[in-house]
Amino acid sequence: MVLTSVIVCLCGLFILPGECHPESNILVVPVDGSHWVNMAVILKELHSRGHNLTVIRSPKSYYIPEKSPIYTSISMKSLEDEFDLSFYDRMLRCHLEYRRSNRLLRTIYIQADMARMMINGHDVLTRAVKLMFEDQVFMSMMRNTKFDLVLTDPGLPTGVFLAHHLQLPMVFNVRWINMGDSHFTFAPSPLSYVPVTGSELGDKMDFFERTLNMLVHISQSLQYYFIMEPNYRELLDRYFPPGTDLLSMELTADLWLVRADFVFEFPRPTMPNVVYIGGFQCRPAKALPEDLEAFMQSSGEHGVVIMSLGTLIAALPKDVTEAIAAAFAELPQKVVWRYIGERPSTLGNNTLLVDWFPQNDLLGHPKTRAFVAHGGTNGMYEAIYHGVPVLGLPLLFDQFDNVLRLQVRGAAKTLETTTLTSAEFKEALQDVLEDPLYREAMERLSRLHRDRPIEPLDRATFWIEYVLRNKGAAHLRSEGYRLPWYVYHSVDVALLLLTVLFLSVWMFFTVCRLMLRMVCKRKTKVE
Amino acid sequence: MVLTSVIVCLCGLFILPGECHPESNILVVPVDGSHWVNMAVILKELHSRGHNLTVIRSPKSYYIPEKSPIYTSISMKSLEDEFDLSFYDRMLRCHLEYRRSNRLLRTIYIQADMARMMINGHDVLTRAVKLMFEDQVFMSMMRNTKFDLVLTDPGLPTGVFLAHHLQLPMVFNVRWINMGDSHFTFAPSPLSYVPVTGSELGDKMDFFERTLNMLVHISQSLQYYFIMEPNYRELLDRYFPPGTDLLSMELTADLWLVRADFVFEFPRPTMPNVVYIGGFQCRPAKALPEDLEAFMQSSGEHGVVIMSLGTLIAALPKDVTEAIAAAFAELPQKVVWRYIGERPSTLGNNTLLVDWFPQNDLLGHPKTRAFVAHGGTNGMYEAIYHGVPVLGLPLLFDQFDNVLRLQVRGAAKTLETTTLTSAEFKEALQDVLEDPLYREAMERLSRLHRDRPIEPLDRATFWIEYVLRNKGAAHLRSEGYRLPWYVYHSVDVALLLLTVLFLSVWMFFTVCRLMLRMVCKRKTKVE
Known part of the structure; x- marks a missing residue:
């Protein structure tokens, strides 16, 4: 046993610098889709440092592979419904219609949208967690494996329930939770300068905007207390000590690895057990496949525009797709467009359609001039990392807020996706391409983002191993979470x-x- | 010029790893006394990295040397009164009397004490700053030197006024400011679990304690708004744009290097432009002078007790000194006591009196068993770093709070200094020496404190240079500071x-x- 430890430690020395750790068993409960893309990066790192990983997934999952060299997976049948992508599709289609309304109606619609999503999503989730707890084989395996830690994305709280049930230390890899941005869960957040998720507001607000911000916050709190909490009540009463509620369960997390960086996020209060890892998945560009490299080089001095809508790749209505293709056709630049669906009739010779591309490597390519994107968090951090200005076509959720964060810093332009015309799109894109201020602003953000004493991925692994070494990090957690609201x-x-x-x-x-x-x-x- | 830069950069590579920086001019406005001990550590590091340092001091200063190989000093005659140590002495003498009162009266007295100190101190300070601004030679030198940054301890706000007047980026090396702990200035701090400085409360409070905490906070806020603010009003109106106030001037600091670590401090909300550097002055013990080493070794298996009251070395009343000496004489341990004054008649052969000792090296010595201390922040962090349990004899200011922080974690015992008897002292010290729980608790704190991805001193220099490189760090500062209270x-x-x-x-x-x-x-x- 001692010999094994020594060998592991010695190996560790040669694999990666850092402190020496005995192997540990980590239970990973991820959120599927784009959230998994993040989690996978951390898992790869943890695996290379000798930790044993067990990942819980749905057998239907498109993103989370069943077989992997870095983890053992458990396919929980009960989680099947949870990751039905058609649900997002249906929502998106409704959503696009409502974007044409005015400011106030739009905000109300987005809130209603989120409420609808929550009712549906959390109902599915409750059933899934119940089935999981009732599955004797699964639960006894969980208990017998002697996990040291639960690493989870609490965007969907399956991992929170499981960690509490197994009484294990808990580390969050998180951005969204319950009432939008996770900061609203763990830190006091004055609504005078902290914009609520989905409000499309910045941190400089006038009286009307502050009122709107407050209303959105009230609406989200009501959603939590009147939709989410009652939804989980039966589950909580059955499997947890009396008086347990979801919020205080979440607040017992030992550590919050928050996928944010204040180059992008508006500065706001935070807590000592929060570690910022925004952009941890970004890395220097690797060489492109030969054919793609040849296409990039063929663009000459004009360079290339990259377009991707991430996991919402097939989401745009036909008229919008046609308008965009027509605008691209008129550019002197070349275009690489990640696209699935019917080939637009207006497509020009300068545009290459692909169903997947190595986004990080393309954004880091010297020929890349602009990034047309839906504003997903991963893509925004990659654009910042590589200093590529953005033309935003936000569609859902936080994407409007994300693009706004780059826009107020002069590094992006946003279009209303549902109503855009070919001329509008072309003008906006040309603006981003030709006005040097956009690139300069983005390069400044890039410089600031990369100016850090320790890389965010190293920070993430350090703090996960910190919790392992010290069997928790309760001393970094404030006493606030124990208190009822009137005492707090x-x-x-x-x-x-x-x-x-x-x-x-x-x-x-x-x-x-x-x-x-x-x-x-x-x-x-x-x- | 280019050549010089290259040479400096190359030198930098061999002196210390890290990024390469052109030389910069840093104006340092420290607080005298124990606060200077901290600042000097950072200055040494900055000097070794090639920065030019200019330190403003009082010609009377005992702690801040006029001549130094690492900085140029400017002795400001106007600051003379500020560092009159007899002021602290007088205060201490009054204070010790009142410590014998009951809990509520004591708290009231401490608050009154702080108010009195504030009236006196800030009155002196206003006059000093006015004289400084009126000194044409000094001010034109300040303007012509082209400083890149002001590094200051805002415990006394001279540096804040100067930085604003010169419109320079500002980095704080801070623990206390205006209303006690600096967190109350920069972060929302719920009074339900954040104890106010001088309240002698922890983060788990009952209803009575929370009420006391609220009252102390109200009292400190009133002191700020009715004593400090009016005191500086004339100065502010004369030298700064209309509407400027001290609090919002302080809140424009680019970065707060806070001398705290949450192994010691109770967890509480913080902000993105706050970097924790608690314990940055601690370092592994160096070899002791030969005679001291011989004394340490002569203690055999029983080991040594270290006693120091820091800058309050001569503060104890005679009866207390005699009681302590008598108790020491009865111990099987040896004692090294940092002491100035009449030799106690009860002094034993096992006790060595010295007027100074290398505290960090003594605490890190394997023979050291316990630390009898007044509870100054520097000493507490050194005790944590080296894992030595503490017997606290707090005298003034935050010392009561400091010792409490170790006490609630099982790593210290506290005595009421003014009323202690020889028997009480001996019993308490024996408890700390013989009950292994104290040492185990302190060693746990030490382990947690040392478990960090980057050393706090490196963190401090990284972030100071970050502000230099990026000419400020406004993007890490929340918008809250711009808002009037009713908007906030x-x-x-x-x-x-x-x-x-x-x-x-x-x-x-x-x-x-x-x-x-x-x-x-x-x-x-x-x-």
Whole structure:
């Protein structure tokens, strides 16, 4: 046993610098889709440092492979429904219609959209978690494996329930949770300068915008307390100690690895057990496949425009696709467009359609001039890392907020995807391509983003191993999570002090009045 | 010029790893006394990395040398009064008297004490800063030197005024500011789990303690708004744009290097432009001078107790000193006591009195068993770093809070310095020496404190150079500091929404009443 440890340690020295760790068993409960792309990067790193990984997936999962050299997977039948992609498709189609409304209606619609998604998603999730807990074979395997840690994306709280049930330390790889940005869960967030997710607001707000921000926040809190919480109530009552609620379960996480960087995110309060790892998946570009490299080089001095909508690759309506293809055809640049679907009739000779491309390597290619994107977080950080200005075509969720963050910093332009015309698209893209300010702004963000004492992926692995080494990190977690809301906000103390103040003032005036009356009486007597 | 840069850069490569920087001019405005001990460590590091340092000091300063190989000093005559140590002495003498009162009276007294210190200190400071601004020679030198950065401890805000006047980026090396712990200045701090400085409270508080915490906070806020602010008003009106106030000047700092670590400090909200460097002055122990080493070795298996009251070395009343010496004399351990004053008559042969010792090296010595200390921040971090349990004799300021932080973690015991008897002292010290739980708790803190991806001193220099490289770090600063209080706390928005809610409810009931009345009328008519 000692010998094994020594060998592992020695190997560790040659594989990667850093502290020496005995092997540990990590249970990984990821969120499927684009979130998995992130998690996979961390898992690869953890595997190379000698940790044993077990990943829970749905047998239907398109993104999470069943067989992998770096982890053992468990396909939980009960999670099947959870990752039905057609659900997003249907939502997107409705959503695109409503984007044509005015500002206030749009915000209301987005909120309603999120509520609908939550009702549907969390209902599926509750059933899935119940089936999981009822699965005796699965649960006894979980208990017998002696996991040291649960690494999970709490965007969907399956991992939170499981970690609590197994009483294991818990590390989050997180951006969104319950009420939008995870900061709203773990840190006090003044609504005067912290824009709520889905509000499409920045951190400089006028009175109207602050009111809107507050309303969106109230709406999201109501969604949490009246939709999410009741949804999980039965599950919680059945499998957890009385009084347990989802929020305080989440707040017991030992560490929050938050996929954010304040070059992109607006500065806001945070907590000591939060580690920022935004852009950890970005890396210097590798060589492209030969044919793609040849295409890039053929662009000459004009360079290349890259377009991708990430996992929403097939989401655009036909008229929008045609308009974009027509605009591309008129550019002197070449275009690489990640696209699935009917070939647009207006497609020019300068445009290459592919169903997948190595996005990070393309963005880091010296010929790349601009990135047309839907504004998914991964893509935005890759664009920042490589300093490529963005033309945003946001479609869903946080994508509007994401593109806004680059826009207010002068590094991106946004179009209303549903209503764009070919001329509008061409003008906006030409602007991003030709106005040097966009590239300069993006290069500045890139410089700031890369100026860090330790790479975000190393930070992530360091802190995961920190929790392993120290069997948790409770000393970094504030006491706030234990408190009921009226204690947390000192409502009881404020009421006491106000009462005392009121009584003191009242007594003072009563005494004054009595004394005045006595003086008056005496005067009358004397007279 | 280019050649010089290249040489500097090449030298940099061999002196210290890290990024290559052109020389820069840093203006340093320190706080004298124990705060300088910290600042000097950072300055040494910055000097070794090729930066030019200019330090502003008082000609009377005992701690800050006029001549130094690492910096150029400017002795500002106007700052003379500021560092009158007898002021602390007088205060201490009063303070010790009042420590004998009960809990509530004691807290009130400490607050009154702080208020008195603030009135006195800030009055002196205002005069000093005015004289500085009026000194044409000094000010034109400041303007002509082309500083790149002001590095200051805002415990006394001289550097804040100067940086703003010169419009330079500003980095704080800070722990205390205005209303106690600097977190109260820069981050939302819920009073339900964030104890106020001087409250002697932890982060787990009952209703009475939370009320006390709130009262202390209110008192400190009143002190700021009714003592500090008016004190600086004339200065601000004369030298700064209208509407400038001290708090918002401080909040424009690009970076806060906070001398805290959450192994010691209670976890609480923080901000993105805050970097924790608690314990950055600690380093592995170096060999002791021969005679001291011989004394340490002579202790045999029992080991040595170290005692120091830091800069308050001569502060203890005679009866307390005698009691402590008598208790020491009865121990099987040897004692090294940093002491100035009349030799106690009860002193034993096992006790060595010295007027100075290399504290860090002594604490890191394998023979050291316990540390009797006043609870100054520097000493507490050195004790944590080397894993030596503490017996606390707090005297002033934050020392009560500091010792409490180790005590609640099982790594220290505290005595009421003013009332201690020889027997009490001996019993407490024996407890710390003989109960292994104290050492185990301290060793656990030490392990956690040392478990970090980058050394705190490297972190400090990295971030100072980050601000130099990027000419500030405004993108890490939240927008909160620009907002008036009623906007910051969304009072205006809340009033609007409450009004709308109230009107809606009122209208609803009015319409209901009208309809009911109409229905009733119609009924009466029909009848």
